């Protein structure tokens with residue numbers, strides 16, 4: 135029997151989970167919870183989903199460390215590293231800014247925070263609903279913009295690894311890889327072989343874990359569907375719709391145009407190759423947890439060399455968050471509208487800059503951008519408690535923005551590969567194409 139492609143299996147699992155989750159939610163009452171042999175189904179979904187997420191998270195630290203060290207050491211001399219790093223960061227900054235501007239434009243055009251000509255603050259009961267937020271915000275990473283830079287150089291690298299400070303770990307790994315290239319051959323070779331071997335084991339473990347993705351994804355989505363409640367006021371629903379529209383423009387127009395004209399590759403073939411990663415990002419709402427799968431897709435399906443993907447993707451999973459930056463900006467402007475705040479050019483500019491900077495420091499975990507939104511609200515003088523209203527749609531919007539985050543990283547890796555002279559599996563054929571990618 136022909137094997138069904140992984141992305142179809144995952145997509146099928148998501149659809150099934152939505153249906154099952156819907157029935158579980160409708161059957162749940164105050165004194166009855168659908169169960170199997172006495173165990174509530176929601177508990178089972180939670181258990182299986184957590185197992186899958188744990189398996190993904192388990193390999194993140196060794197994967198990031200080994201892939202960056204191998205990536206940087208493999209690039210070789212400082213000049214090459216500078217060129218690759220420069221292209222990568224330039225692309226990250228440009229796409230993030232493009233995403234923010236699309237979000238800003240749509241929110242300003244539709245004005246979901248204004249209902250029938252008056253600020254919708256009262257309608258949304260903005261002062262209420264503050265419980266629970268601080269617990270969600272706590273420990274999610276940045277506390278202010280300067281903290282991003284402080285976290286980049288951790289006083290203790292093991293502590294950074296243990297506490298999920300990926301920015302610090304990445305910085306250490308880049309330095310480690312860079313200085314490996316200064317060693318004599320006698321020392322450099324065994325060290326490179328060691329880290330390369332660790333990296334290959336991590337990739338094999340990823341492929342093994344991916345076999346369980348349909349089951350894990352089913353459990354995660356079914357749990358969200360059986361517990362979420364969508365009792366949204368109209369302005370919130372319009373806001374959510376605006377965010378989805380802006381994310382769609384970025385994912386289906388801006389990034390494909392860049393792939394086509396800057397990267398000279400086939401955009402939708404790239405998207406098809408990356409789809410298992412995007413679907414996993416959708417169900418886990420965590421770009422960090424999705425990283426192993428993103429790397430696997432880019433190397434196996436898109437044909438990006440290991441040299442590029444092992445440098446660009448781990449960096450992107452932490453630093454490059456197109457969807458998150460768009461959402462932060464849209465949410466802040468929406469709340470400002472709802473409070474009746476005058477949105478001068480200066481205020482909007484502040485929002486854009488902080489959204490750009492904080493999206494770098496936001497951790498790739500569920501709901502992480504709430505912290506960044508809190509920072510923006512404080513900066514423009516709005517009560518931080520206002521983020522409470524965003525919780526209604528946060529999970530579903532988080533799932534979508536995380537997919538866009540991962541798609542943005544994938545596009546960057548594909549384009550950087552092309553600009554570095556590689557011909558991937560998605561390249562547009564034509565005279566003058568470089569030789570097939572050696573990796």
Ligand code: ASP
Pocket residue numbers: 419420421422455457458496497498499500501502503504532535536539
């Ligand atoms: N969940 C997002 C991610 O992991 C971050 C966020 O926007 O909350 O990419």
